[in-house]
């Protein structure tokens with residue numbers, strides 16, 4: 459990992475002048491509560507120390523010039539520019555990643571915030587794209603917080619979080635909920651955030667795991683949520699609500715419990731839609747039970763709920779796939795592992811496991827071997843700290 463001066467040096471190499479400030483924005487994991495956010499349910503994520511760094515330097519004209527150290531490695535080294543007054547998404551295939559930055563700028567300006575000159579921006583992300591650790595929310599919130607600071611915008615973090623979600627929904631085209639931007643933007647060191655996505659009421663809970671730690675396991679297979687079945691799941695849940703609302707006064711699945719759901723599944727009357735909705739309802743309940751377990755210090759119960767979450771995501775929601783299943787299911791077999799599940803949108807990306815610290819090395823070796831034998835290439839394992847949200851270094 460580079461330090462502040464090294465990031466400034468990299469900026470200078472690219473832009474031939476000194477950068478002004480360096481910012482960091484975290485990624486996120488989610489302890490439990492998956493695919494509940496857009497269903498108006500609860501989530502329990504936290505911000506992690508793996509994230510995105512950005513170096514800012516002002517310009518006198520109205521151009522924004524963005525250089526990504528990541529895409530430079532993969533494609534040709536390239537600075538992508540646009541004008542602060544241009545409101546259209548970038549459409550060239552290799553420029554689409556810029557839309558996460560551009561959307562934030564466009565929506566802040568549309569809200570009347572004064573951004574009256576351009577800037578250069580060097581970025582370096584440590585979250586692999588499509589890793590399920592929210593590289594996109596990390597860069598949206600990096601951009602939001604950088605603009606807030608450098609242009610003295612009078613906006614609070616939750617408004618930036620909402621603009622991050624709007625960027626994702628309306629500028630990029632993924633109909634995601636608010637979990638990722640909230641987890642990143644509102645991150646607090648050593649705490650996870652218990653968030654009601656319907657009301658945006660939230661509370662911080664210390665992630666006290668004693669002799670245990672959370673390990674991140676990456677499948678090293680990327681997912682592209684906008685191009686995947688994510689939006690299809692959102693629509694399926696919407697259709698289930700539409701059918702249920704013939705008799706129930708609800709607008710989101712998060713508003714009902716399993717008992718009510720069971721009584722009214724006859725209104726849905728479609729096997730696939732019932733399974734999708736059952737996941738949303740049961741996962742919301744599991745998340746609330748997980749908070750109780752955490753508060754009682756019952757880590758074994760937390761682990762069982764985490765396993766049950768994966769099972770529901772596999773069979774009812776069908777968003778796991780063989781790579782994520784191999785990681786979670788081989789983790790369940792390991793000594794010292796309390797629970798494991800996929801995180802984020804799914805289909806590929808990453809999983810988490812709660813593992814006894816003293817068993818972590820054997821765990822990585824064993825799960826790593828099973829994964830390699832079955833999938834044909836390596837998984838990666840990361841230890842991450844739980845950190846504060848975006849800030850200037």
Ligand code: GAF
Pocket residue numbers: 491492493494495496592634635636637638802803804
């Ligand atoms: C993705 C989305 F961006 C989130 O809003 C959330 O729905 C998650 O998938 C699934 O819980 O990360």
